[in-house]
Amino acid sequence: MMAYVTLVATDDLNVPASGFSCEFIQQEHKEAPKQEASQLPAMLTDASGRDTTAPMVQQKECNKRLIKIKVHSRNTIERQLQDSLARHIDLLPNEYSPEENRAISKLEYLFHPNILDFELENGLHSFEYTMNLHIFDILHYMFKRARINAVNANVVLVANSMLNQKYRDILRYQLLEKLHAKSTVFLEEALMATLAAGTRSALVVDVGWHFALVEPVYDLRVLKNHSKWSKRAAKWLSLNNADVDLLFDTNDDIYENDEKTPSQLLIELYRELPIDLRKPLYETIIFAGGLAQNEQLIQTILHELKAENIHASPVVSLGVWAGASIYTDNVLSKDGNWNSMGRIKRENYYTP
Numbered sequence: 402m403m404a405y406v407t408l409v410a411t412d413d414l415n416v417p418a419s420g421f422s423c424e425f426i427q428q429e430h431k432e433a434p435k436q437e438a439s440q441l442p443a444m445l446t447d448a449s450g451r452d453t454t455a456p457m458v459q460q461k462e463c464n465k466r467l468i469k470i471k472v473h474s475r476n477t478i479e480r481q482l483q484d485s486l487a488r489h490i491d492l493l494p495n496e497y498s499p500e501e502n503r504a505i506s507k508l509e510y511l512f513h514p515n516i517l518d519f520e521l522e523n524g525l526h527s528f529e530y531t532m533n534l535h536i537f538d539i540l541h542y543m544f545k546r547a548r549i550n551a552v553n554a555n556v557v558l559v560a561n562s563m564l565n566q567k568y569r570d571i572l573r574y575q576l577l578e579k580l581h582a583k584s585t586v587f588l589e590e591a592l593m594a595t596l597a598a599g600t601r602s603a604l605v606v607d608v609g610w611h612f613a614l615v616e617p618v619y620d621l622r623v624l625k626n627h628s629k630w631s632k633r634a635a636k637w638l639s640l641n642n643a644d645v646d647l648l649f650d651t652n653d654d655i656y657e658n659d660e661k662t663p664s665q666l667l668i669e670l671y672r673e674l675p676i677d678l679r680k681p682l683y684e685t686i687i688f689a690g691g692l693a694q695n696e697q698l699i700q701t702i703l704h705e706l707k708a709e710n711i712h713a714s715p716v717v718s719l720g721v722w723a724g725a726s727i728y729t730d731n732v733l734s735k736d737g738n739w740n741s742m743g744r745i746k747r748e749n750y751y752t753p
Contacts, residue, residue, distance in 0.1 A: 408543075408558050408572075490531045491520035501640075508535055512568050514611050529571075537575045544580065551580040555744075557729055559721050561590040562628055563612055577750040586733070586744040589623045591616035593724030594687050598716050604670075604682040608663060608698065609690035610635045613648075615666045617674070617682050627673060629666040632659050635692055645698050649705070663698075664705035671711050683711060687718045 489506045495518055497505070505513050508531075513519075519528035544551045556576050560569070569587060576582040591605040595618040602621075607614040613631045617624045633648050637660065641647060649662050661669075671679055683706075688699050699715060706713045718724070733742065 408556065488531050488535060490528050492518055493520060498640075508532075510610070511535070512564060514563060514565060516565055516567055532568075532571055533575065536571055537579055540575055540580060551576070551582050554582045555733075556582050556585045557725055557733065558585060558587045559590050559593050559725050560587060561607060561614060562616065562623075562625060563614060563630065573745065573750075574752065577745065577747050578752060581747060584744050584746045586742050588725060588728065588742070589616075590689075590721050591618050591623050592621060593721040593728060594689055594718045595621070595724070596727050597720055597722075597724035598685070598687055598718035600685055600716070602681045603685040603687050603716065603718075604667075605687045605689060606663060606667070606693070606702070607689040608634055608692040613663045613666065613690075615663070615670055617670070617678070619678055619682065627670060629661075629670055630659075631661045631663070631666055633662055634690070645692065645695050646701075648692075648698065649701055664702050667702065667706060667713075668709050668711065671706075671709075680712075683713045686713055686715050688715055689718070689721075 488508070490508065492502055492506055495502070497518075504510060505518065516528060521528050540551075544554070558569075558572060573585050576585050590607070594605050595601070595603040602619045603617075605614075605616045605618060607616070611632070611634060613634045615629045617627050638645065638647060649664060651662065651665075667683075671683065674682065692698055703713055703715070
C-alpha cells in the first residue's frame with residue numbers, strides 16, 4: 402500500500418484559522434492487467450477554497466481514492482483542536498493594531514510572513530516551541546481523520562515562494578521526525594496551477610491575504626528571479642477599510658514601494674522579461690487567490706495592461722490541488738523524478 406498526501410500551505414483569506422488546505426490520495430497497486438481510465442471524484446477544492454471540476458487522469462496501474470478534509474474550517478478546528486487553539490505565541494513590540502496582534506498571537510494566520518515579529522528565544526510561548534506543537538496537532542489530526550498511516554505516506558507539500566524557510570523546516574521536521582512519514586517534497590504552487598491549466602508556460606497572479614504575488618512559469622520552470630510581490634492584497638484592503646477599487650489607487654498618501662498595484666507589477670515585469678517570453682506568458686495569465694474571485698479586479702488589471710499596449714488573456718486553471726494530483730501521477734510516481742525534485746526520505750533526514 403502506498404499513500405500520497407498533498408498539503409497546500411496558503412495564506413489565502415478564505416483560510417484564516419489554520420493556513421492549510423489538504424487532500425489525501427491513497428493508491429493501491431494491483432497485479433491485475435491494466436484497466437481503462439477512471440474518473441476522479443467530481444469536485445475538488447483548490448487553495449482559494451473554490452470547487453473546481455477535477456481532470457480526467459488515467460489510472461492504468463492503480464486505483465485512487467481522494468479524501469477531502471477542510472481543516473481550514475474554523476468550526477472544525479475548534480471542535481477537534483481545542484487544546485492547540487488555546488496556545489499563543491509571544492510577540493515583540495510592533496505597530497500592529499490590538500486586533501491584528503491578537504490574530505497573529507493566536508495563530509489565526511498560521512504562516513505569518515514576518516517571523517521577526519515573534520519571540521524567537523526558547524520558552525513556553527516562543528515561536529519555535531509553539532509552532533512545532535501547533536503544526537504537529539494539525540498534521541496528526543489530518544492523518545487520523547483520513548485513517549491513513551503516516552509511516553506509509555509520501556507527502557507532497559505545495560507552497561508559493563513567500564512561505565518562509567523556517568515554516569518549511571518545521572513542516573518537514575514534524576512529518577519526518579515526529580510522524581515518521583516516508584518522504585517529503587516541496588512543489589511550487591505556481592507550477593502546479595500552470596499544469597492544472599493544461600499548459601507549460603503561464604503567468605500566475607496570486608492575490609491572496611498577505612501578498613499579491615506574480616510568478617512567471619516558462620516550460621514548467623518557475624522564473625524566480627523575475628517574481629514580483631506587493632502588500633496590496635486582501636489584508637491591505639481590510640486594514641484600509643476599503644473595497645477592491647483601492648488596490649489600483651496610486652495616491653501618494655497611501656502609496657509605498659512595497660505597495661505597488663497588481664497592474665504595476667505586471668507592467669514592470671513585462672518590461673523586464675526577454676522579448677521572446679512576453680507573448681507566451683501574457684497570453685496565458687492565471688489568476689489565483691481569494692481576490693481572484695472578484696471579476697472586477699481581473700477586468701481592471703486587463704484594462705490597465707491594454708492601456709500600456711500589452712495584450713493579455715486570462716486562462717482557467719483547475720487549481721493547485723488538481724495540478725499536484727496530475728504531477729504526482731505522471732512525474733513523481735517515478736522514483737528518479739522524486740529524487741530530482743528534492744525529495745527527502747525519512748532514513749536520510751537529519752534534524753536541523
